[in-house]
Amino acid sequence: MLALLGATTLVLVAAVRWMLPAAAGETNLKSPQNVEVYIIDDTFILQWNRSDPSVKNVTFSADYQTLENDTWVKLPGCQSVASTKCNFSSVKLNVYEEIKLRIRAEEDSNTSPWHYVDSFTLFGKAQIGPPKVHLEAEDKAIIINISPPGTKDHGMWALDSSSFTYSLDIWKNSSSGERRTKTVYPRDKIYKLSPETTYCLKVKARLLPRKTGVYSPVYCIKTTVENKLPPPENIQVDAKNHIYVLKWDYTYENVTFQAQWLHAYLKKIPGDNSGKWKQIPNCENVQTPQCVFPKSTFRKGIYLIRVRASDGNTTSVWSNEEKFDTQLQITPFPPVITMKSTNDVSLRVYISAPEESENKPVNHHYPLIYEIIFWENTSNAERKIRENRTDFTFPKLKPLTVYCVKARALIQEGKWNKSSVFSDIVCEKTKPGNTSKTWLIAGVCAALFSIPVVIYVMKLLFRCISYVFFPSSKPPSTIDEYFSEQPLRNLLLFTSEEQTERCFIIENTNTITAVEETNQTDGEHKKYNSQTSQDSGNYSNEDESSGSKFSEESLNQETE
DSSP: OHHHHHHHHHHHHHHHHHHOGGGGTOOOOOOOEEEEEEEETTEEEEEEEOSOTTOOSOEEEEEEEESSOOSOEEOTTOSSBSSSEEEOTTOOOOTTSEEEEEEEEEETTEEOOOEEEEEEEHHHHEEOOOOEEEEEEOSSOEEEEEEOSSOTTOTTTTTTGGGOEEEEEEEETTOSSOOEEEEEOSEEEEOSOOTTOEEEEEEEEEETTTEEOOOOOOEEEEOOOOOSSOOOEEEEEEEETTEEEEEEEOOOOSOEEEEEEEEGGGGGSSSOOGGGOEEEEEEEEESSSEEEEEGGGSOSSEEEEEEEEEOSSOBOOOOOOEEEETTTTOOOOOOEEEEEEOTTSOEEEEEEOOBOTTSOBTTTTSOEEEEEEEEETTOOOEEEEEESOSEEEEOSOOTTOEEEEEEEEEESOTTTOOBOOOOOOEEEEOOOHHHHHHHHHHHHHHHHHHHHHHHHHHHHHHHHHHHHHSOOSSOOHHHHTTOOSHHHHHHHSOOTTOOSOOOOOOOOSSSOEEEEOOOBTTBOOEEEEOSSSOOOSOOOSSSHHHHHHHHHHHHHHHHO
């Protein structure tokens, strides 16, 4: 038991001695403070502050770690550094990969705890440094050559060296007033300067969207004496059919001209591009202030064009470099129209581009839409539509009617506002269609059904006319069957010889009694009276008094 207590005591004493470095002549080290990473172009700087400036003989060491490797690696250039910053530009890392840093203080075998830096990417921390500038003077211009920021191998900006844009400030050295600011290419020219004048300038680089560099040092240069032969001015290009016409202004006579072109994108690439200019066909040693060259010289794209003058011994400097966009110079050709009539009283329109001599459509490089004007040949009312199709139909038209159409081509990008002239007018007559056949069949059917109706109506009309104008002399059969005696029948028949109208009383058609009347001077007449019927109210208009007597006498005889 005593032995165990003694061993425990020795262990505690050793631990206390280890935990008290002051007793052994050592000090407690603290971690570095305010640790920052500064990156300008390809220069990587790690900077910090000492926690206790009174402690001497302290060095600092840093490690780094990548996401692909979980182990900490010693950071080159930042091992046992006595100062408060170190340069770790020699490390070979992917500038777009996240890394972590840590740093501690060291004094012999005594070390402080690690201070950790939040993860970051080298590219995200990087700032754009000042570009390098080289100047060349002309009489009224300064040629500027700009080298992009960073080292020659462009470690940090390897993928962005051609994406830099440069902002330039220029002013006269003798004046502290007006300054001109403009955006320039890596190799560019500043125009509209005065001869024999000193100009100063400075440049800074930008990398969109967020990175802006610092200005370069100020550079100054003096322009040369004015050249005796000025350069051409007002360069412009016009497109006409299959050719381009290059024009410029010049006041001197008896001179020749030379024109060259360059791809505009080459201006964005750092370096000297003076040897990349090419001669424009038919535009060398021309004596007029214009030249003509085929459109096939340029494909779709943006170019720069320059012109200079020469009188044999003297040559002017090159003119301002004029930007030339082939798409903005386009003049589309009028389309070719074909129109065909269909059986459903419609017109189908086909649009095609004109062809070059090689049977190749001249508008095939550009997206086009077509403006079509359509109208009836006998009318002034026009119908205007726009189509991006080359095959479409005008439906539901009038049969057997002539319609006309014309069209023009438009470039699809509205900002260009380019259009061709209208095509030739094409006219076509619509077919009868199914409507005429339908009406023909309906007309034939109507005629077939109307014939019996017409015959029946004519027959009724004929009977009515006959009844009114040619009445029958025979009485109705219901009356005729009771008058069997010929004299009685004659009484019912009116002849042209009768001078007066004769009326008879019919009291009953079932039993009829004949009464004879004495002859009168006008002729024989008979009246009939029925025993059972009532007086019909019809009397003769002649010999009324004698008739009345006759009736009374007849009644007396019956009574007796």
